[in-house]
Amino acid sequence: MTAVSRHFVLAAGGTGGHLIPAFVLAEELERRGHHVALITDARGAQIPGKPAGLTAHVLPAGRLQGKNPLSWIKGVRAIMEGRRMALRLFESFEPSCVVGFGGYPAFPALLAAQSAGIPTVIHEQNAVLGRVNRFLAGKVNAIATAYNHIDRLAPKHEEKVHLVGNPVRADVLALREKPYPVFTEDGLLRVLVTGGSQGARVLSEVVPDGLAMLQPALRERLQVTQQCRAEDIEAVRARYAGHDIPAELGTYFEDMASRLADAHLFIGRAGASTVSELTAVGRPAILIPLPIATDDHQAANCRDIVEAGGARAIRQERFTAVELAKQLQAMAQNPGSLANAAHAAWNCGYPAAVSDLADLVESFGGAPMMDVIRVGGSAHAHQGKEALAMETPE
Structure with missing residues (x-):
């Protein structure tokens, strides 16, 4: 349990791939004594597995894709409306950090956090940096990854990378x-x-x-x-x-x-x-x-x-x-x-993924930067020691 209880907002697209690690992190942060809120879309609010005490806020999430200018105008309007709604939430909830897990619903929440001067972290579950995370990579405080090598990650952003793995459900x-x-x-x-x-x-x-x-x-x-x-x-x-x-x-x-x-x-x-x-x-x-x-x-x-x-x-x-x-x-x-x-x-597993990600998130808006796993750092050494300690399954 941490000495100081703080508030965190997690923002994730409406699929299990984005939301499952967000749910696992929410449970870990709450276990440490913090308060957590979730931002997603209507589909995400219905995904099974959401922790009972986690409040979900549904925001509009526009998509910027295709060649039709009208679809872009509609997408931008939805993003800006989502940003305004997120700012109102932040005024009352006062998060220490906003964590994005990819997907279009995370986009307006992270834009709002950056405009309000709130630290931001993105977590990439895949071995290729997603579109929303690519757009935000230059503006966030830290990039948490699930793989040692991430495609489509610009070299200039590598100094922000923390290798933590992808949190999985406790069961x-x-x-x-x-x-x-x-x-x-x-x-x-x-x-x-x-x-x-x-x-x-x-x-x-x-x-x-x-x-x-x-x-x-x-x-x-x-x-x-x-x-x-x-x-x-x-x-x-x-x-x-x-x-x-x-x-x-x-x-x-x-x-x-x-x-x-x-x-x-x-x-x-x-x-x-x-x-x-x-x-x-x-x-x-x-x-x-x-x-x-x-x-x-x-x-x-x-x-x-x-x-x-x-x-x-x-x-x-x-x-x-x-x-x-x-x-x-x-x-x-x-x-x-x-x-x-x-x-x-x-x-190949990262069993400490949720605790390492929670340590990274806690390091913003609170105590000085904590020791977290960085690419090229202790992650693989730790994995190797753990592997040596385990007998080959029979």
């Missing part, structure tokens, strides 16, 4: 110290498949057929849990039944942490939250980056875990049943292969 982080599930030559191979909050159609179309192409000795031991779109679920169920592969299907799983705990292998997209959870827990994966993701950031998110040997990445244009079967067979050819990949993924 997921709690799995980090638990061993990788036992996987033997004749035991079940539990596979978890998700494609984001709404599932992904390509996974529904490819994964059942790909799993069916595995060698019989492996295929007969499969136990699958897959998240699907509601309109796809019956077709996927029929595919698994036709292949005689036991599968539990759903459009949404509330107990995702427990399912991740049981999984031997993950198949899915490479969003920031997904990769950070896989590395926090230590689960091997086959990742299919979303091809339409802005600046191809999901492909960049894969780099570290793939280079470490904790995952394999397949571009969507190459993601066929044959290719999936080939990659999965190689990863699961013996129990030790998956366990080693799990350990490699674990070594």
